[in-house]
Amino acid sequence: MDAYKLPESALVVIHTAELEVLLIERVDHPGFWQSVTGSKDDPSEALEETARREVQEETGIVIGSAQVPRAALSDWDWQVAYEIYPIWRHRYALGVTRNTEHWFGLLVPREIEITLAPREHTAYIWLPYVEAAARCFSPSNRAAILQLPARMTPRISR
Incomplete structure (x- = not known):
């Protein structure tokens, strides 16, 4: 192994309008x-x-391109810490058992071309957000997807 993974990550919920x-x-x-x-x-x-x-790297989508401007990526200003699944702990330094995940959203057009990284992923699918959340194996990923409608709604100051 070249280097251990750092226990801080980004989760990006890629979605359509x-x-x-x-x-x-x-x-x-x-x-x-x-x-x-x-x-x-x-x-x-x-x-x-x-x-x-x-x-x-994972989808071939270039943020900052004509099709997906930089503003399409939104930092949800939310993070969760979770226990790293035992099957993946060997990727981290000895004794590291928790990861801090930071959530982002990325608004893209539905017809955008997806090019998967073949060493990481075998297939992709577009699903309505509730179905997508139900299909995720990760509880934090499910929770992030279920926040999508609230993240898409403009906040009104009172």
Whole structure:
């Protein structure tokens, strides 16, 4: 192994204006569906950069392109800490058992081309957000997707 993963990651809920969510299936665990997620490359990497990099690596979507402007990525300003699944702990330094995940949303057109990273994911699917949440294996990913309608609604100051 070249280096251990850092226990800080970005989760990006890729969605359409109609609240359809893109899910991708893991190569190493068929049937495990998830949103784009990945760890920081180094401690100094900004979380927004982690989100942009992971989206491009895992789906081929380039944030900052004509089709997906930078403003389409929104930092939900939310984080959760969770226990790293035992099957993936070997990727982290000895004794690291928890990860802090930061949530982002990415609004894209439904017809956007998806190019999966073949070493990471085997398939993708667009689903209405409630169905997408139900299909995710990760409780934090489910919770993030279920927040989508509230994250899409403009907040009114009172």
